[in-house]
Amino acid sequence: MNITVVGTGYVGLVSGACLADSGNDVLCLDLDPAKIDTLNSGGIPIHEPGLDQVVARNVAAGRLRFTTDIDEAVAFGQLQFIAVGTPPDEDGSADLKYVLAAARNIASRMTEHKIIVDKSTVPVGTGDKVHRAVTEVLASRAVNIPFSVVSNPEFLKEGAAVDDFMKPDRIIIGINKGDDTALDALRTLYAPFQRNHDKLVVMDVRSAELTKYAANAMLATRISFMNELALLAEKLGADIEHVRHGIGSDPRIGYDFLYAGCGYGGSCFPKDVKALIHTGQVDAGMDLHVLKAVEHANDLQKHVLVNKVQQVFGTDLTGKHFALWGLAFKPNTDDMREAPSRVIVNALLTAGATITAYDPVAMDEARRALGVLTGLNYAKTAKAALTDADALLIVTEWKEFRSPDFRLMRSALKAKTVFDGRNLYEPRAVRDQGLTYHPIGRAG
Ligand SMILES: NC(=O)c1ccc[n+]([C@@H]2O[C@H](COP(=O)([O-])OP(=O)(O)OC[C@H]3O[C@@H](n4cnc5c(N)ncnc54)[C@H](O)[C@@H]3O)[C@@H](O)[C@H]2O)c1
Known part of the structure; x- marks a missing residue:
């Protein structure tokens, strides 16, 4: 099948690459030229384990391409997946401007039946809004071209996204009654991903939107x-x-x-x-x-670690220096969106402390997300981050933090104290190494 994926971020790139891997021809569209340039020159704009190999082999096979050309993208796929962002608006609602813009782009160029599949996470009723937007644009063009609007929310987890897409727990399809053309197309598309048993859960569009x-x-x-x-x-x-x-x-x-x-x-x-x-x-x-x-x-929970630090060192942290392990919001990703580390770094700096942070993959992204902050430096290794620190804060549960050299930790940390926001260690084992340990919800 020819498939267009609109939006080549975490969801769009993984979906596009995995759909190409099962033999489809996929064209991924993004309006960010830097992202498309990176992909077209063999790079991957995000850190996602295993994704580079899936992308590389499908690009090499000629089944996966990337473009910024909307005309080409709309002409290409009968299936048009929308996987653009739906960030929070000021009032907390999901901002649908990217979804509706993508739908209008399709409507203003389509010349034959298109199945518009919404993969972005969107509020109940968005399917109707997309339907209306497409109808309006087609009317303004004075053309009458049939189209389908389907909801197919994505459940992949960053850090395990390729595996999740390849072996889904379920595939939710929200579809209007009687739209057999669209349902058949999606059944065929997803057949290779559900060989053990039928994972397709078919329902109405609103229920699919709410399910996500x-x-x-x-x-x-x-x-x-x-x-x-x-x-x-x-x-x-x-x-x-x-x-x-x-x-x-x-x-x-x-x-x-x-x-x-x-x-x-x-x-x-x-x-x-x-x-x-x-x-x-x-x-x-x-x-x-x-x-x-x-x-x-x-x-409140995002402040718990800093509260613990201030109980030990006082509310004014001027002159105190902390090592911070982990910046990404979870392991195996470089995603910094809403990461607890952002709150923790800002609270420590505001209280007068200085920080040396380390993350195995998210430091570039952290520099972009946090900007230049006085008092925040980055170390090349977890060990190097400990140098001259009074105490260590653990914020992301990366595997490489799980079995540290506690002796080195004790000799490096001036106050010999560890604040563990992810409960990585057995309290007794840390104590036995001569360290003071502050985990979450456990006696230190
Ligand atoms: N990231 C996840 O783990 C995850 C998992 C499941 C669902 N989702 C949902 O999927 C959606 C996408 O999330 P994401 O994390 O992949 O976002 P993202 O920010 O990584 O990627 C979105 C991409 O869409 C592009 N874009 C915006 N408007 C466009 C347009 N009109 N045409 C072409 N490209 C356009 C942006 O340039 C960006 O590259 C969101 O609704 C999100 O809630 C995300």
Whole structure:
């Protein structure tokens, strides 16, 4: 099949590359010429494990191409996937300007039937808005060309995106009743990704749009729940890790997404929780009490590590220097969007401290996202970041932080203190090395 993917970011690039890998001809469009230049010269603009190989072999096979040319992109695919960003607007709602612009670009150029597939995360009712926008543009051109609008939200996780796309848990298709042409096309397209059993879940467009928000809202809820419980555990002298084991063993609960930490971040959970709260309020006249609490708890949680630092060193951190391990919002990505590290770095600097940060892949992205900040420096290695630091803060659970040289840590850190926002170590093991340990929800 010929497929156009509009938007070549985390979702668009992974989707395009994986769809090409199953034999389709894919043209990825982006309006950012720097991104397309990088891709056309063999580079990958994001860090995503395994993606470079999938892109390289499909480019070499001539099945995957990149362009900034909208005319070419619209002419190419019968299927037009929209995978552009839906960032939060000032009021917390999802900003649909990129989605609607992409839809209008298609409508203003199409000359034959197109299946417009929305992969971006969009509020309930966006399918109708896209339908209206396309109808209006076609009417202004005085042409009558049939088209379909389908919702196909994406569930890949950054850091494991290729694997998630290749082996999806489910493929949600939201489609208007009777649109068999579009449904058949998507069934055929996704057949190679669901060989063990049928993973296609077909529903109406609105339910598909809500399903994506419901999934992210549920996951964010689990995290905020555990984070709040961790704070309670600390006050009551309980250990949140024991509690996690104790409840995770219940199959109705399960172990995933029960790790206490210094808050969730990334390009999805914060904005999707916000957007769903907004949808409730504005489109349904409903307060989503649970989600408001989830968001509030997460905002507080991003400050927990700095609160612990200030309990030890005082609120004025002038003259104190900290090593900070991990900047990306989670491991295996360089994504800095809404990363807890951003809040932590700013709070430490505001309190007068200086920082040397290290992240295995996100330092370039951090420099871009944070800008030049007085008092913030970067180290080439995790060990080098410890030099002259009073204490260490661990913010992202990268694998390489899991078995550190504790002896070196003790000799390097002036106050011999570790604040662990990801609970990487057994408290006793760290204590036995002569370090003072401050994890989340556990006795240090
Ligand atoms: N990142 C994730 O892990 C993830 C997972 C599932 C769903 N999503 C959703 O997928 C959507 C895309 O997210 P992302 O992280 O890939 O975004 P991104 O910011 O990485 O990429 C979006 C790209 O779209 C391009 N773009 C914007 N308008 C365009 C237009 N009219 N034509 C062509 N290109 C255009 C931008 O230049 C950018 O490169 C969002 O709605 C997001 O919520 C993201």
